[in-house]
Amino acid sequence: MSSHKPLLQLHIFSPLDYYRGSGGPQTVERKRWGTPVLKGFLKAGKQLGYDIIDPNAAEQIGFSEIDLTARNGQRWSTAEAYIKPAAQTRPNLHVLVDARVTQVIFNSNRRATGVRFLHHGKVKTALASREVVMSAGAIGSPHLLLLSGVGPAYHLKEHGIPVVVDLPGVGQNLQDHPNVPGLAWTVTKGSSFNYLTLANPKHVLDYVKNRQGPLTSPVGTEGNAWPPSPVGDPYWPEIQLAFVSGTPATDFGLVLPGTFRFRKELYHNFYKSILGKEGFSLVPLINRPKSRGSVTLRSRDPLADPLIDTNFLADPDDAAVLVRGVKFALEVGSAPALRQEHGAKFHDKLLPECAHNKPFSDAYWECYVRYFTHTSYHPAGTCKMAPESDPYSVVDHRLRLRGVTGLRVVDASIMPLVVSGNTNAAAIMIGERAADLVKEDWGVPVYG
Ligand SMILES: Cc1cc2nc3c(=O)[nH]c(=O)nc-3n(C[C@H](O)[C@H](O)[C@H](O)COP(=O)(O)OP(=O)(O)OC[C@H]3O[C@@H](n4cnc5c(N)ncnc54)[C@H](O)[C@@H]3O)c2cc1C
Structure with a gap:
């Protein structure tokens, strides 16, 4: 499907950029604030031989900061972009x-x-x-x-x-983009995201007055990387690796275990030694899963939730892709830019549920991937x-x-x-x- 009207407008690139529209209602911006370790992630990419790319251009292999659906440092949802303006001008729109x-x-x-x-x-x-x-x-x-x-x-x-x-x-x-959220690295203090940062009155003021600072950034994903595919067209990446400036344990268990639906015992045993520490996660996700799930009725009561069977990793190829994604994450995490400049240390505690496999073998990682697989909400x-x-x-x-x-x-x-x-x-x-x-x-x- 192609619409000829410009939809996405990116402020930072020239409007002449072939891959970017301008003048459309839905704006996209580059991040206005980033953690120091984000720079380490991008530098790690260069050290591994990758280019820093614009992910919306023709070339997909490389490392990048994320773009945001934002305008002037503020989230720009479809309600802001389409509904609110239309509600002011169209007498025939009732919301x-x-x-x-x-x-x-x-x-x-x-x-x-x-x-x-x-x-x-x-x-x-x-x-x-x-x-x-x-x-x-x-x-x-x-x-x-x-x-x-x-x-x-x-x-x-x-x-x-x-x-x-x-x-x-x-x-x-x-379908969805199943991901593996558990891989965590700790870093030296001040390198990554600290939840107290958000509550700092200086940052709140900076956001309110200037639309700058940490509050302009979505907490979490700051960058992405796409390695070439070993199967099929190498330039059509099978994996997206998200760089997240925090670990599942960064917030002392306040919100994140619920977000990832970790079991309490797993959370407290597996992440105990890094609870509250600064760090980052690398989260591989499958771009083109083969498995198919379903949405069916639980009941004819319209207020009853439907049954959602994601059927993630039913096709063994999907698990194999994620294992390759984990290996790529480990390669990125141990690049000198992260290890030496930010003190990145992989949280290498063995997952008890997978400890029957040879540690860090393909069989171990497949077990790990199947244990942690999570929706990308896509x-x-x-x-x-x-x-x-x-x-x-x-x-x-x-x-x-x-x-x-x-x-x-x-x-x-x-x-x-x-x-x-x-x-x-x-x-x-x-x-x-x-x-x-x-x-x-x-x-x-x-x-x-
Ligand atoms: C937590 C989260 C994070 C995400 N992050 C990203 C991201 O970073 N980047 C990205 O590209 N995508 C992201 N997505 C995915 C993106 O939001 C979706 O792909 C997109 O919103 C899908 O649009 P849609 O119109 O299909 O459905 P939706 O946006 O889900 O819209 C459907 C609407 O219908 C309403 N609705 C449903 N049933 C009824 C009913 N019976 N009566 C009345 N209303 C009803 C729902 O409340 C909802 O408002 C994220 C999604 C989630 C949930």
């Missing part, structure tokens, strides 16, 4: 918060005519004179379709839901866009739901394959493209 859609309403001709939703404890209905656009995300959209009678007929019948259309692909083909693929000949196709090339009329799905669920990079920009582009498709289909000039 209802705290509303939960429970069902799409179809008439007897299988045309979507509106939605039923819960709002402050009351069931309400919104009717559509033209069409319904569903953007509930790669978990929410298939869940809502299943609740509305669109999905595999046998599964709907299991839950006593009348079948509007039998679409076997709804909720299937779930779910995609559960309402697959595909030709009609594909039995798992859910939407067509104009994002129209198959088998019904008047309903489009517009979110990361339509990706047939998860993009081989972070998903946010791609999800926004799907929204941009869909806006053009809707206009075209209703005879409205696209660029008028």
Whole structure:
């Protein structure tokens, strides 16, 4: 899909940069603040023979600082970029918060005519004179379709839901970028991130007055690296290695164990010796996983969460990619720029659950990878866009739901394959493209 309108605007690069748009609503900025050890990470890349790259340009192999969806040092979400400005200028836009859609309403001709939703404890209905656009995300959209009678007929019948259309692909083909979050290095004091930094009044003032300093930075990921692939096209990296300026133990266990869903005993035993110490993590993730998961109904109660089976690493190739990612991380972590200049020391305590394997052998790392595997929060693929000949196709090339009329799905669920990079920009582009498709289909000039 390609939209000709500039969507992403990067402030730091020249607007003439071939790979960057300008003038679009969604801005992207370079980081305004970084830890000293981020410089060590980039220097480590150079020492290993890599270039420092712009990750959005043609060349993907190399090391980079991250870009941020921010404007003037402040998070620039799609609400800031699109909804708030439109709410000020368009009398026909009504935004209802705290509303939960429970069902799409179809008439007897299988045309979507509106939605039923819960709002402050009351069931309400919104009717559509033209069409319904569903953007509930790669978990929410298939869940809502299943609740509305669109999905595999046998599964709907299991839950006593009348079948509007039998679409076997709804909720299937779930993909993500599985990652391994546990690899940790400690560093010399002052090199990395310290949580007290955020509470320092000097930094708070710097942010409020100048939009500068640590509070302009998302806590955590500061850089990325992409090594060449040993399998297939070497220039199409199979791994993204995230550089995170903290370890799972940096915050003394206040927030991070919950974020990574570590078991309490694991956390306190495995990370005990580095609790509260400054450090960094290197987190490999798979760009193009082969395993596929699913989103299905737990119950026909619309307020019950769906069942999410990530099925991570079901395909052994995915585990092999992550083991290669761990080895690359170890190589980066022991580069002189990190070891000598920042005192980087790998937390090499053996994971008890994997200690039956020869320490740090491929078998040990595969066990480790399977133990720690975690979501990157990039779910995609559960309402697959595909030709009609594909039995798992859910939407067509104009994002129209198959088998019904008047309903489009517009979110990361339509990706047939998860993009081989972070998903946010791609999800926004799907929204941009869909806006053009809707206009075209209703005879409205696209660029008028
Ligand atoms: C913690 C986290 C960190 C992330 N970090 C990054 C990152 O650094 N870079 C990156 O590129 N991507 C990142 N992502 C991924 C990125 O946010 C998603 O890929 C993107 O938001 C997907 O867009 P979407 O429109 O498909 O779904 P969403 O953004 O999830 O939008 C779906 C919306 O539908 C609403 N909804 C669902 N069901 C219903 C219902 N029944 N009724 C009413 N509303 C409903 C949800 O509340 C949500 O607001 C991150 C995601 C998470 C969760």
